[in-house]
Amino acid sequence: MKSNLVYVLFRRLRWPLVVMILVYAVLVLGFVLIPGTDEQGKPWHMDFFHAFYFVSFMGSTIGFGEIPHAFNGMQRMWTLVGIYASVITWLYGIGALLTTIQDPAFRRLMTDSGFQRKVRGIHEPFYIVCGYGDTGRQLVSAFADEGIRSVVIDHEQMRIDTLEIAALPELVPGVCADASQPDVLKKAGLEHDYCQGVIAITGDDEANLSIALAVQLLRPEKLMIARAEDPHATANILSFGANVVINPFKTFAERLALSLHAPGMFVLFEWMTGVPGEPLREPVFTPRGKWILCGFGRFGRAVYERLIVEGIHATIVEADPDKTGAPADTIEGWGTEAGTLKEAGIHEAVGIVAGTDHDSNNLSIILTAHELNRNLFTVARQNKRQNDELFHKADVDLLMRQGSVIAHKIYAFIRTPLIEDFLRHAQQHDNDWANSVVARISAVVTDEAPHLWQLEIGPGQTPAYVSLIGRHRITLKDIRRRPHDRDALLDCVPLLLKRGIKETLLPPDDTEIELGDQLLLCGRREVRKAMEWGAGNADVLAYMLTGEEHPSSLLGRWLASE
Amino acid sequence: MNTEKVLFAFFIVLALTLNFGFFLGDIAEPLQHNVYELFAALVVSLVATVLKLGDSSHIGAVFLATSLVADLQLIAAAIVWGAVQGWSETGLTHGTMAAVVSLSGGAVLANVISVVLLLAETLNVRR
Numbered sequence: 001m002k003s004n005l006v007y008v009l010f011r012r013l014r015w016p017l018v019v020m021i022l023v024y025a026v027l028v029l030g031f032v033l034i035p036g037t038d039e040q041g042k043p044w045h046m047d048f049f050h051a052f053y054f055v056s057f058m059g060s061t062i063g064f065g066e067i068p069h070a071f072n073g074m075q076r077m078w079t080l081v082g083i084y085a086s087v088i089t090w091l092y093g094i095g096a097l098l099t100t101i102q103d104p105a106f107r108r109l110m111t112d113s114g115f116q117r118k119v120r121g122i123h124e125p126f127y128i129v130c131g132y133g134d135t136g137r138q139l140v141s142a143f144a145d146e147g148i149r150s151v152v153i154d155h156e157q158m159r160i161d162t163l164e165i166a167a168l169p170e171l172v173p174g175v176c177a178d179a180s181q182p183d184v185l186k187k188a189g190l191e192h193d194y195c196q197g198v199i200a201i202t203g204d205d206e207a208n209l210s211i212a213l214a215v216q217l218l219r220p221e222k223l224m225i226a227r228a229e230d231p232h233a234t235a236n237i238l239s240f241g242a243n244v245v246i247n248p249f250k251t252f253a254e255r256l257a258l259s260l261h262a263p264g265m266f267v268l269f270e271w272m273t274g275v276p277g278e279p280l281r282e283p284v285f286t287p288r289g290k291w292i293l294c295g296f297g298r299f300g301r302a303v304y305e306r307l308i309v310e311g312i313h314a315t316i317v318e319a320d321p322d323k324t325g326a327p328a329d330t331i332e333g334w335g336t337e338a339g340t341l342k343e344a345g346i347h348e349a350v351g352i353v354a355g356t357d358h359d360s361n362n363l364s365i366i367l368t369a370h371e372l373n374r375n376l377f378t379v380a381r382q383n384k385r386q387n388d389e390l391f392h393k394a395d396v397d398l399l400m401r402q403g404s405v406i407a408h409k410i411y412a413f414i415r416t417p418l419i420e421d422f423l424r425h426a427q428q429h430d431n432d433w434a435n436s437v438v439a440r441i442s443a444v445v446t447d448e449a450p451h452l453w454q455l456e457i458g459p460g461q462t463p464a465y466v467s468l469i470g471r472h473r474i475t476l477k478d479i480r481r482r483p484h485d486r487d488a489l490l491d492c493v494p495l496l497l498k499r500g501i502k503e504t505l506l507p508p509d510d511t512e513i514e515l516g517d518q519l520l521l522c523g524r525r526e527v528r529k530a531m532e533w534g535a536g537n538a539d540v541l542a543y544m545l546t547g548e549e550h551p552s553s554l555l556g557r558w559l560a561s562e
Numbered sequence: 563m564n565t566e567k568v569l570f571a572f573f574i575v576l577a578l579t580l581n582f583g584f585f586l587g588d589i590a591e592p593l594q595h596n597v598y599e600l601f602a603a604l605v606v607s608l609v610a611t612v613l614k615l616g617d618s619s620h621i622g623a624v625f626l627a628t629s630l631v632a633d634l635q636l637i638a639a640a641i642v643w644g645a646v647q648g649w650s651e652t653g654l655t656h657g658t659m660a661a662v663v664s665l666s667g668g669a670v671l672a673n674v675i676s677v678v679l680l681l682a683e684t685l686n687v688r689r
Binding site: 007008010011012014017018021022025028032047048049331 | 597598601605608609612613615616617640644647648
């Protein structure tokens with residue numbers, strides 16, 4: 001609390017202040033008592049007011065002059081005493097002040113109370129993000145671009161410093177503390193009404209579990225998204241509350257498997273969870289055949305198991321087969337030298353996965369493998385975002401960027417929850433259906449990842465529709481009309497219509513729209529803005545529906561003519 | 563024997579005694595109120611205020627408040643006295659003397675409350 005800070009400061013300055021008051025008092029008293037001699041030789045006395053005035057400007061080293069008459073010897077002697085006493089007292093006081101401010105405990109108190117003040121000052125919905133590594137950085141940056149507020153906790157001071165330097169469009173308060181402690185979460189705003197939920201994406205499964213537990217016990221109604229790499233931790237966090245757990249390795253392994261048996265579906269999934277504005281991913285044709293898998297950690301294991309489901313038995317290359325529990329036919333080695341790879345059968349292989357937890361090893365594996373077999377399909381795991389350029393140059397076919405996988409999934413989940421519903425339905429369709437959807441979406445976006453948005457028919461997002469629905473028939477086609485040219489339609493694809501619990505995939509244009517409907521649409525960013533403009537502005541909407549351009553009286557005329 | 567506690571109580575009680583000493587006497591008679599005693603009362607009151615800073619408990623807050631009230635009253639008394647003596651044509655009259663003394667009387671009450679609080683805190687500790 002701010003008052004605590006002030007109290008601590010004053011407590012430290014107590015004795016310097018007392019000494020200063022006493023020194024000033026003695027000096028003032030001295031000047032009052034000591035008789036002066038005026039020009040005629042008659043004695044005069046200073047009164048308290050003038051004595052205080054003189055001592056004030058002497059003590060602050062200003063020194064106007066001897067007033068109202070020149071001082072005699074005794075007064076000047078007392079002035080000498082006063083000069084040295086007051087200046088030394090001031091130095092003592094200022095020294096105490098500086099020592100207090102530089103004290104690490106005091107500075108921690110200052111940053112802490114500053115942080116709490118910033119959190120209290122957030123008057124919009126916000127999320128608490130625990131962990132500011134690669135994932136946290138991408139997520140917070142994506143949130144800030146969309147105008148979603150967040151509060152960051154990380155246990156490394158350097159990362160919090162990075163947060164302060166990053167020029168984000170919104171103010172993101174950050175603190176260096178252990179997020180698994182309940183009072184740290186409370187300070188970060190867990191109990192605020194505006195806090196929407198907690199996202200635990202630290203690098204440590206144990207810490208994420210502790211955070212999930214704390215949130216469940218303190219505020220079970222708030223959203224909780226956690227990241228877990230270990231399957232046991234995943235099951236653990238899922239076992240209490242309604243938490244969402246994201247396992248980056250499992251997610252990627254499932255995508256890889258998808259790219260094997262349904263490349264169209266794979267592209268669709270990638271687009272649905274990509275960050276808008278990124279360059280479009282081209283379809284990937286993962287070959288079937290002999291695969292080599294380097295590294296049997298949690299990532300390697302997840303990939304191996306999915307490949308088995310797809311009917312591919314991969315040869316594993318692992319440096320420590322006993323410790324990781326690798327199957328019997330594992331080749332022992334790093335996979336970074338040609339010898340080990342040849343032993344694994346690199347010349348007959350169609351694909352290789354570099355899945356160790358060191359970027360340098362993975363890059364080395366890919367480079368060596370390319371030299372031995374030019375036609376290999378390469379899959380690599382990138383651990384640290386700073387190696388982006390190296391992996392880009394290595395020309396890997398399928399790159400798993402750990403931080404990105406989680407950040408994208410969380411971002412999609414929070415911003416457009418309908419995506420989850422859409423993907424759930426989409427999985428039940430076959431690859432040809434997915435290809436047709438991909439073709440439709442490609443037609444409306446140019447070469448950037450499609451922008452996805454939700455439209456809820458209601459007073460919040462679409463006030464202009466609210467008064468008209470129910471009395472007049474509004475179809476999906478009307479929503480899609482261009483605000484500037486009502487005979488043309490906006491380039492977008494309606495992906496999902498959710499009415500209550502009923503969900504319709506790819507609703508046709510003549511579907512009637514009711515109040516409370518939720519739509520998931522896909523297109524370019526400008527298209528979204530145009531649609532939201534029409535939905536928010538009654539005059540624009542009236543033009544779109546009837547085609548006449550007169551403002552204000554138009555709606556009345558339309559209602560009257562019906 | 564805690565030196566800090568001794569000093570703390572010393573200054574608070576001294577503030578009250580000096581203040582009361584100044585206050586005693588005919589309210590309008592300048593000869594019965596010594597200006598040096600007002601000076602001393604003000605200085606000790608300021609010291610007592612500084613000593614009370616830094617305690618964020620409830621009783622600490624009220625403690626500090628009473629001290630600030632006493633300071634305010636005494637400073638006002640000193641200003642009135644100094645202004646009247648220095649700048650007015652009539653100098654120190656019975657009326658202004660009464661004003662100065664009554665202001666210091668208010669400060670006495672504040673100091674009394676402060677001492678009562680000190681006693682209450684001491685009795686609670688009971689060691």
